[in-house]
Amino acid sequence: MKIKKPSLSFWQIFNMNVGFLGIQYSFGLQQTAINPIFLYLGAPEEMLPILNIAGPITGLVVQPIIGAMSDKTWSERWGRRKPYFLIGAILGSLCLFAFPHSPLLWFAVGLLWILDVGNNMAMEPYRAFVGDKLPEKQLSLGYQMQSLFVGAGILLANGSIVLFQYLFGGESVEVAGTIPTWLYYSFYIGAILSITTILYSVLKTPEIPPSSEELSDINTVKAKPFIERIALPFKEIIAAIKKMPKFMWRVGAVYLFQWYALFIYWQYTTPLFKLTMGYSTGEAASQSAQMSLTYNIVTMVVALALVPLTLKFGGKKIYALSLFGTAISLCTIPFISDPFLVLAPMVLFGVGWAAMMGIPYTMVSKVVPQDKRGVYMGILNMMIVIPMGIETLTFGPIYKCLLGNNAINAMLFASAFFAISGFLALRLNVSSKEKEGNL
Template sequence: MEVLKKPTLSFWQIFNMNVGFLGIQYSFGLQQTAINPIFLYLGAPEEMLPILNIAGPVTGLVVQPIIGAMSDKTWSPRWGRRKPYFLIGAIIGSLCLFAFPSSPVLWFAVGLLWILDVGNNMAMEPYRAFVGDKLPEKQLSLGYQMQSLFVGAGILLANGSIVLFQYLLGDESIEVAGEIPQWLYYSFYIGGILSIATILWSVLKTPEIPPSDGELAEINHSKSLALGKRIAEPFTEIAKAIKEMPSFMWKVGAVYLFQWYALFIYWQYITPLFKLTMGYSTSEAASQSAQMSLTYNIVTMVVALALVPLTLKYGGKKIYALSLVGTGLALFAIPFITDAYLVLAPMVLFGIGWAAMMGIPYTMVSKVVPQDRRGVYMGILNMMIVIPMGIETLTFGPIYKYLLGGSAINAILFAGVFFIISAVLAMRLNISKK
């Protein structure tokens, strides 16, 4: 397969192509901070939070690699290769965000989460491949760290809106069981608008690179297949890609197993933690959780691009491993701080870690996978994210209840240990083409 020579892009061209990530990550920020409090408002017991969040892992496991494989075999002179998929995903996500705060009962909210995750996963994976498609190797680090910046910005806006509306409109003295407070509605409405608007910005501002003659012939061959074979082709391509996957990606999978298991614990149990350590109501704890996310995403925005020269100088694996250690130390500290302001300090380390997690692995993987199969391999990389999340949703409820004594403090410390293990495994990430 011939390799196209890609032009070097300007800073603002790379900026524009990543703007759509702002809307995707705003939605993700609401999932991190607002969804579990909504489940609690609607009567979910704490030990059920992991299993109620299984939508993310399952839809990610199914949707992302299939959409990745399909986008590899897609080309439209008008719409491009990746853009049709993340545009449709953004529309689905937007509709769900408008509907979510009106959920009348728990099962309705859980069902909406499933649909929302389908939309977000449909948008996320082609976007990762889109950046790799456009940039020459020397700019991959800047491209993916720019995505990391927008990850921070999107989640920052989501959590900032939660804190703002809770401050302006919330009444902590009134918390009605079975009802979602009205101050939470507005953050979801903003997300519904951003989901579409930011994706459209990137779609309209950034043309895709046409496929090479060899790639186009492969795409046309795929279109000529019978319907049954076309439906089966993405699954065949995923299986083939996993069989031929570079050994480097298996090592990334080992890191991700512990890293994402730990992150899912943090997002699920940070609100229950503050109810325990600070005696907060659900509303107050949700607001404090949003402030934590607000803080670490500010740090992520500040340090995301600064990591580019550091990774070039010291190597991606060292910066990545060090950032994971810092995230683990942050989680060891949080349960023992009972001051609402001092507890924000560990989020500096968490934010540095989050910036590294959202950029460095994608840069490293982009360098070792075939250009014409980047979509399917980015989907497989995201499978390595959702599989640990799925394992967590199925296993951590019993661990929390029976092994950790139903204590959110122990849950956060458990997550800290997993981050340290992931840091040790990250030191094995030596880039190889095999």
């Protein structure tokens, strides 16, 4: 049966999502600062995809397992989801403190693996946390509020990079094998935000206790031998995939092209600006950060405005239009050489990013069983990291052999994939049977 949940105030929904700020600050650094660090430490451009494989693999393994585990967790003191994103935040903070001190490329790559484990451990339960707390009529507001904090976190991360590069950067930082000192400060801020924002939400937002049936299931799991408890999340993931609503398979098709394209964009903006604007690595990284800064400002502005639009026109239409807009954005960037004019396409990108970070989660949360929300949110995030994994394994050879080691061609390739994802999003229809899936 569906548990009747009380409606929350705007500020209660705001407080429960504050922790997403720190998580997304960390992801913002990964989008903009990690690849320049790899380049500083001597990585060739065609190696960037494979060096980023930590994100897809850790997401594929960690998120569904943590989701399944959190479904079967309950503590009177700590709750159900909060222990997991608290531990993940601590792990992420430690890695962010260490990352800019990486002496060698292999050390930085290893830290990225640990950082991604922490971020994924924090991210997945947070998605389920919102679904746990909110009644269906407030799900759109809850997930778009997360989208707002996605924009805010990445905005702060990239704003700090731009600011510190301006204040402390210069040609003296372009030393092969050395990470510039001005990048350190952004990572230190991220380490502090990662833990403090999570703590704020943990202390401000109590979790809803499980029903008597759920509590009985949780206690049954606790009574099982240790080996069986370890194997249980894997069994639950397999069982959930077998029973997965067809709607989620259609979302997976959209995500295949959407996230493949996004990974290309994040990896190749710095090489793109080195080519189109003749920038050094540091200048190109700063320009890339300004791009991210711009689209995340737009994301913050429009995130909550998408709530009434999706209610009026439907999530499918708004989502599809946002993907087409993102395709147009990426198609124009390579042909603009002015550092200020090139920010204009980021308006469309920002609208798209706001929709991508909120609308699919709202739609999926409505069609999955309430007591399996954690594992299904983990599976949804598997649909994100699988395309990223495919990209890390395939795009390096594509970039080198088919696209002529040319970052302009890489961006146009990503634009085409976004257009395909937009057409696939038009197929996201929810059947009446699937609407009853969370009963």
